[in-house]
Amino acid sequence: MKAIRIRHPATLDSLELVDMAPPPPPGPGEIQVRVRASSLNYHDYSVCAGLIPTADGRIPLSDAAGEVVALGEGVSGLALGDLVIGTFFPRPIGRHVPGSVFALTPGDGADGYARERINAPAETFTRAPAGWSAEEAATIPCAGLTAWRALVVDGALKPGDTVLVLGTGGVSIYALQIARAAGARVIATTSSDAKAERLKALGADHVINYRSDPEWGKTAFALAGNGVDHVVEIGGAATLPHSLMACGFGGHVAVIGGLSGYGGEVPTVLILARQLRVQGLLVGTPAHQAEFVRALETTAIRPVIDRAFPLADLAEAFRHQLSGRHFGKIVVTL
Numbered sequence: 001m002k003a004i005r006i007r008h009p010a011t012l013d014s015l016e017l018v019d020m021a022p023p024p025p026p027g028p029g030e031i032q033v034r035v036r037a038s039s040l041n042y043h044d045y046s047v048c049a050g051l052i053p054t055a056d057g058r059i060p061l062s063d064a065a066g067e068v069v070a071l072g073e074g075v076s077g078l079a080l081g082d083l084v085i086g087t088f089f090p091r092p093i094g095r096h097v098p099g100s101v102f103a104l105t106p107g108d109g110a111d112g113y114a115r116e117r118i119n120a121p122a123e124t125f126t127r128a129p130a131g132w133s134a135e136e137a138a139t140i141p142c143a144g145l146t147a148w149r150a151l152v153v154d155g156a157l158k159p160g161d162t163v164l165v166l167g168t169g170g171v172s173i174y175a176l177q178i179a180r181a182a183g184a185r186v187i188a189t190t191s192s193d194a195k196a197e198r199l200k201a202l203g204a205d206h207v208i209n210y211r212s213d214p215e216w217g218k219t220a221f222a223l224a225g226n227g228v229d230h231v232v233e234i235g236g237a238a239t240l241p242h243s244l245m246a247c248g249f250g251g252h253v254a255v256i257g258g259l260s261g262y263g264g265e266v267p268t269v270l271i272l273a274r275q276l277r278v279q280g281l282l283v284g285t286p287a288h289q290a291e292f293v294r295a296l297e298t299t300a301i302r303p304v305i306d307r308a309f310p311l312a313d314l315a316e317a318f319r320h321q322l323s324g325r326h327f328g329k330i331v332v333t334l
């Protein structure tokens with residue numbers, strides 16, 4: 001079977017397409033999955049490009065969707081042919097777990113899903129939403145679940161809330177869709193006027209170009225009436241001060257990413273004066289994922305897929321992601 005391995009020193013040019021022996025029949029409690037699709041996250045790029053160190057020969061990619069092709073002894077609740085999706089944190093994370101939080105994360109501390117078949121404990125996969133394609137389902141485990149966790153699990157989003165989403169990457173587009181499905185208003189930012197039109201078509205009530213309006217946080221505050229209730233904060237150093245500025249009293253900032261870096265000054269006074277809740281988060285648990293899948297089946301949400309690349313073109317897919325031309329998710333098919 002085909003797989004990709006990261007060779008040291010890790011760069012996009014050192015990703016290697018290899019032939020591997022397929023796995024043996026699954027052991028007790030395991031399933032064998034024929035992986036059909038994965039999707040790209042900034043985390044995957046960071047591992048493949050050597051920004052996050054990993055083992056020489058590591059198989060990358062944390063997202064997977066595929067069908068169950070064999071069941072080990074004692075597996076219940078799944079059947080041959082079911083479309084299933086991997087989990088970013090196969091075990092719940094918490095204070096009691098020693099070592100790196102990413103120790104078990106596929107494509108980081110453990111081998112990932114850039115391979116055609118895998119044996120894994122059944123509970124480390126969840127089912128995919130009924131009627132979804134593998135390409136669609138592969139967008140759930142990292143980007144989709146992160147947006148769900150930010151707004152619904154941590155944010156307790158409710159109809160009538162106003163949500164600010166930043167840029168048009170995988171997490172932010174999912175967040176826009178979840179917010180709209182929940183009856184919330186959405187203010188979105190982007191660097192591109194063409195993408196602004198697409199954001200409006202997806203239901204954004206207001207779009208701000210963060211390049212031409214450097215005070216976009218103040219603009220979002222005003223557009224919301226008296227500040228937004230939630231920010232899906234993916235930008236980090238350059239965006240966090242503006243995200244805090246956008247918030248109304250008691251607002252919730254889900255601190256998710258650092259596309260512009262992780263340092264920078266934080267206007268603490270805004271957190272104090274507006275009594276904001278600033279909450280960091282890392283993706284979610286298998287239980288959160290099962291809940292999210294159930295929710296997706298009762299909404300009209302379908303992921304926005306920018307482009308699909310074959311596995312052999314993984315480096316080119318990452319270069320497309322780096323270009324920033326994408327809107328939504330970039331998918332890899334196997």
Ligand SMILES: NC(=O)c1ccc[n+]([C@@H]2O[C@H](COP(=O)([O-])OP(=O)(O)OC[C@H]3O[C@@H](n4cnc5c(N)ncnc54)[C@H](OP(=O)(O)O)[C@@H]3O)[C@@H](O)[C@H]2O)c1
Nearest residue numbers: 042146167168169170171190191234256257258259282283
């Ligand atoms: N904590 C977690 O659990 C978790 C989970 C998933 C992702 N993340 C992190 O979240 C971030 C986004 O991930 P992603 O997969 O959604 O990325 P992505 O799909 O690559 O998103 C890239 C888009 O973000 C926008 N962007 C880039 N720099 C920006 C800036 N300075 N201000 C505002 N928008 C900016 C751009 O949108 P426009 O082209 O429209 O300007 C760009 O196209 C990354 O830092 C990632 O590591 C964290």
